[in-house]
Amino acid sequence: MLLYNSQVSGNCYKVRLLLAHLDVKYERQELSVADRSNRPDILGGLNPALRVPTLVLDDGRSLGESGAIIWFFGEGTRFVPDDPYERAQVLQWMFFEQYDHEPAIAVVRFWLAYSGRPREEFADRLDERLAAGYRALDGMERHLDGRSWLVGDGMTLADIALYAYTHVAAEGGFELDRYPAIVAWLERVASEPGHVAIDA
Amino acid sequence: MLLYNSQVSGNCYKVRLLLAHLDVKYERQELSVADRSNRPDILGGLNPALRVPTLVLDDGRSLGESGAIIWFFGEGTRFVPDDPYERAQVLQWMFFEQYDHEPAIAVVRFWLAYSGRPREEFADRLDERLAAGYRALDGMERHLDGRSWLVGDGMTLADIALYAYTHVAAEGGFELDRYPAIVAWLERVASEPGHVAIDA
Numbered sequence: 244m245l246l247y248n249s250q251v252s253g254n255c256y257k258v259r260l261l262l263a264h265l266d267v268k269y270e271r272q273e274l275s276v277a278d279r280s281n282r283p284d285i286l287g288g289l290n291p292a293l294r295v296p297t298l299v300l301d302d303g304r305s306l307g308e309s310g311a312i313i314w315f316f317g318e319g320t321r322f323v324p325d326d327p328y329e330r331a332q333v334l335q336w337m338f339f340e341q342y343d344h345e346p347a348i349a350v351v352r353f354w355l356a357y358s359g360r361p362r363e364e365f366a367d368r369l370d371e372r373l374a375a376g377y378r379a380l381d382g383m384e385r386h387l388d389g390r391s392w393l394v395g396d397g398m399t400l401a402d403i404a405l406y407a408y409t410h411v412a413a414e415g416g417f418e419l420d421r422y423p424a425i426v427a428w429l430e431r432v433a434s435e436p437g438h439v440a441i442d443a
Numbered sequence: 444m445l446l447y448n449s450q451v452s453g454n455c456y457k458v459r460l461l462l463a464h465l466d467v468k469y470e471r472q473e474l475s476v477a478d479r480s481n482r483p484d485i486l487g488g489l490n491p492a493l494r495v496p497t498l499v500l501d502d503g504r505s506l507g508e509s510g511a512i513i514w515f516f517g518e519g520t521r522f523v524p525d526d527p528y529e530r531a532q533v534l535q536w537m538f539f540e541q542y543d544h545e546p547a548i549a550v551v552r553f554w555l556a557y558s559g560r561p562r563e564e565f566a567d568r569l570d571e572r573l574a575a576g577y578r579a580l581d582g583m584e585r586h587l588d589g590r591s592w593l594v595g596d597g598m599t600l601a602d603i604a605l606y607a608y609t610h611v612a613a614e615g616g617f618e619l620d621r622y623p624a625i626v627a628w629l630e631r632v633a634s635e636p637g638h639v640a641i642d643a
Contacts, residue, residue, distance in 0.1 A: 291582035292539050306531055308538035315531035331506055331515035338508035339492050342541050382491035 244269040247286065247297040249276045251357055253349055253407035254309040255296040256441045260403050261313045263439040265320060269298075277359055310337045310404065317400045324395055332394045336401035339382070340408075347376035349408045352415035376417055380425065383409070387424035391431060398435055406432045411441065444469040447486065447497040449476045451557055453549055453607035454509040455496040456641045460603050461513045463639040465520060469498075477559055510537045510604065517600045524595055532594045536601035539582070540608075547576035549608045552615035576617055580625065583609070587624040591631060598635055606632045611641065 248255045248271040262269060274285065274295050282293045290297040290307030298306045306312050314337075317323045324330055351372045354365045362369075383405065386393065393401040410429050412419055419426055432438070448455045448471040462469060474485065474495050482493045490497040490507030498506045506512050514537075517523045524530055551572045554565045562569075583605065586593065593601040610629050612619055619626055632638070 291586055292543050293582075300528075304528060306528075306535060308535045308542075310538045311531045311535035314534050315527060318527060318530070327515060327518060328500075328504060328506075330518070331511045334514050335506060335508045335511035338510045338538075338541055341538055342508075342545075343492050345542075346546065382493075386491055 245299045247295045249295050257309045257407045258296045264437040322400050333399050333401045337404045340404045344379040347372045356414040384422045387428050445499040447495045449495050457509045457607045458496045464637040522600050533599050533601045537604045540604045544579040547572045556614040584622045587628050
């Protein structure tokens with residue numbers, strides 16, 4: 244099994260983190276997040292979005308979108324609840340992450356820490372994205388206050404999906420110490436047996 | 444069961460279209476897509492993203508995110524395949540819709556047709572979003588060429604999710620006649636018994 248990967252990508256890290264917990268073995272092929280010019284050649288036919296992560300199974304079938312990949316491996320394990328409402332809640336947080344959280348927090352982190360381009364290039368959009376990122380963090384904090392996990396009584400794909408970019412949000416300048424419930428939850432996720440770091 | 448709804452929203456339409464196919468009854472409460480000032484009061488505690496669609500079940504439990512809501516009702520019906528890989532493919536297209544397709548096609552449509560604000564306000568971002576929308580449509584066209592449905596041999600949640608904003612993309616100025624496979628697929632979705640229009 245082959246994962247087209249970018250090591251700094253939180254979207255790819257979701258897949259790597261789940262597969263580490265499940266002890267599933269795979270090969271990696273690293274693609275650049277800054278120079279994406281080779282992606283149509285490499286990912287065309289494998290993933291309509293031409294993005295990483297893209298997974299190729301041993302039989303040649305492929306799958307794109309971090310949320311779809313972790314659902315594929317997560318169903319039937321402790322990371323996807325059996326209860327239909329809790330399953331839908333896990334997906335609610337995963338869609339929230341892709342629509343509200345990632346386009347703000349991951350994008351600002353990429354601009355400032357990984358794009359190789361000067362901050363001024365993004366100046367006219369930075370405040371809007373920072374505000375959107377803080378709105379997403381506010382929503383997480385309200386929900387996590389008094390809870391150990393996003394859904395139910397244990398870690399699920401929802402926690403893996405939100406952990407990925409939240410735990411490196413400071414690289415985009417987000418001040419996480421405003422959010423005690425999020426900080427405690429980040430430590431809880433990282434303390435789970437089988438955890439691996441984003442650079443592992 | 445109560446759906447917080449905006450009639451023009453494709454995200455809400457996904458829910459209405461699936462529930463029509465499944466013959467599930469519900470009440471609607473209409474919220475404005477232009478004036479969103481009352482949303483924290485109404486949706487706070489129900490949906491961390493404070494957006495429509497938000498569904499409140501008869502027992503008071505709530506669910507946000509169109510993808511999570513249609514998954515909740517779709518699992519166990521003909522709209523979600525049994526095969527694990529096909530299930531993940533359905534989610535791949537649903538995440539693609541929320542990450543690549545909706546933020547381009549739905550946003551341009553909203554700006555130009557529903558925001559009540561002049562086109563000039565969006566001038567500096569319009570070209571980028573139009574290009575992103577056409578990239579998403581290109582990906583759909585490549586995949587649908589030679590296929591009847593996005594996943595497998597029948598209509599799934601993937602088709603419902605992508606149909607919602609694709610069939611009204613012209614309201615954002617997108618020229619769908621460049622895409623014969625998409626046009627044929629749109630007609631196929633609309634011809635399914637039980638179909639309802641976005642304004643129904």
